[in-house]
Amino acid sequence: MVHLHVEKTIAAPPDKVFAWLADPVNLKTAPLIVTAGWARDSPPPGLGAIRTGFAIGLWFREEIVAYDPPHSYTYLIVGSVPMFDHEGGTLTFTPDGDGTHVDWVSTYTHPRAAAAKRWRRSPPSSCRGTFPLSSTVARRLWNARQVAGQ
Template sequence: MVHLHVEKTIYAPPEKVFAWLADPVNLKAAPLIVTAHWADDSPAPSGLGAIRTGFAIGLWFREEITAYDPPHSYTYLIVKSVPAFEHEGGTLTFTPDGEGTHVDWVSTYTHPAKGGGKPAQALTSRLLPWDCKAILDGCAKALER
């Protein structure tokens, strides 16, 4: 099991940071993510129950927003992926911090044998935190002026 945890303080209001990070288009700030968007069959364009899909180098994913409390937090669950990915969920929490917003991002997952097992976990446990940090850095670059 991999427990991913990244955090960053972004010098922008929580409402703006939340909106930027909740929009799947902005996931492309990660070096490995090629495309991400709201799914055509998403029941809502954003918010609780919305579906995001994306393609990263070596990975296709579909995730559902399972909790949505703007501008405080949202939780997502990867419900399908290729290769297989058993996701226990990920949560982004947004806390006012002086003139900025502290973002705390946690996610827990495993790769079953059919998804590459332990070797895949060894690889993604290094790559995914790097990608998540790049997304937070992209948010800071976009919002901090």
């Protein structure tokens, strides 16, 4: 099992940071993400909405399972190739001075027998770059100037 935990304080208000990170179009700023967006069959952004994306070596479909703007949202990968057993990911947004403290936690298991032991110890760098909002992705996504619209 892999447990990812990333924290970052961004120089922008919580509502802007929340909206920017919840919009899957912005995942395209991450390394190896080729395309991302709302699924064609998705309800409007919010609870129950479906995000999809393609990255080098990964396709994913996520459902927003909790949505409390601008405080937090939780997503669950409900489909992917290669397959992941995803226990969920939650992003929490807390005012911090003139900015926003973002806390992101996600837990998953890669069930493929041949790779399972390696993935449980440490996900390969290719996964860190393609798995949504991993630490590498977060560093690029959480650029304060992008979020603040500057």
